Amino acid sequence: MKVQDIMTKAPACCTPEDEIYVAAELMSRFDVGIVPVTERLSSRSKLVGVITDRDLCLKVLALRKDPGTVQIHDCMSTDLTLCAPAERVDLVLKRMGRAKVRRLPVVDRNGEVVGIVSLDDIVRMKAAKDSEICKAMAAISTPVKAARGARKAAA
Numbered sequence: 001m002k003v004q005d006i007m008t009k010a011p012a013c014c015t016p017e018d019e020i021y022v023a024a025e026l027m028s029r030f031d032v033g034i035v036p037v038t039e040r041l042s043s044r045s046k047l048v049g050v051i052t053d054r055d056l057c058l059k060v061l062a063l064r065k066d067p068g069t070v071q072i073h074d075c076m077s078t079d080l081t082l083c084a085p086a087e088r089v090d091l092v093l094k095r096m097g098r099a100k101v102r103r104l105p106v107v108d109r110n111g112e113v114v115g116i117v118s119l120d121d122i123v124r125m126k127a128a129k130d131s132e133i134c135k136a137m138a139a140i141s142t143p144v145k146a147a148r149g150a151r152k153a154a155a
Helices: 020-030 053-061 089-099 119-124 130-141 144-154
Strands: 034-038 047-052 103-107 113-118
Touching: 020 034, 020 053, 034 103, 034 113, 047 053, 047 103, 089 103, 089 119, 089 130, 113 119, 119 130
Parallel strands: none
Antiparallel strands: 034 047, 103 113
């Protein structure tokens, strides 16, 4: 199965200059935990980052920043793991596990956002074997600090 068969197409986006309230409102309205950040708000705009509910919590609230003064570029993630619409779901699932993420932006060859694929999409659509899903979940769920300790112990 291909990512394009299960992804959420044309997700709502925001720009780096938007206030974080824009992203939070989109997350609430569409019941999502990630919003692509694009250069501009037009169809087929280049992806420059993502903002997640976790970004809002850890980079704004946990640091006691005044949400009214924070723009998306202040807390968005730019070191992204991406996939393409024509990629096989099983390979993307492995990438999710390695990157420790549950959702990936889907971009075309021009770097323009065309969708989002999530672990939930893969499970709901039965787009991978149960054993592959379990492996990815285990990798995603292992805390980074625990994973580092296990690598040091194995060395």
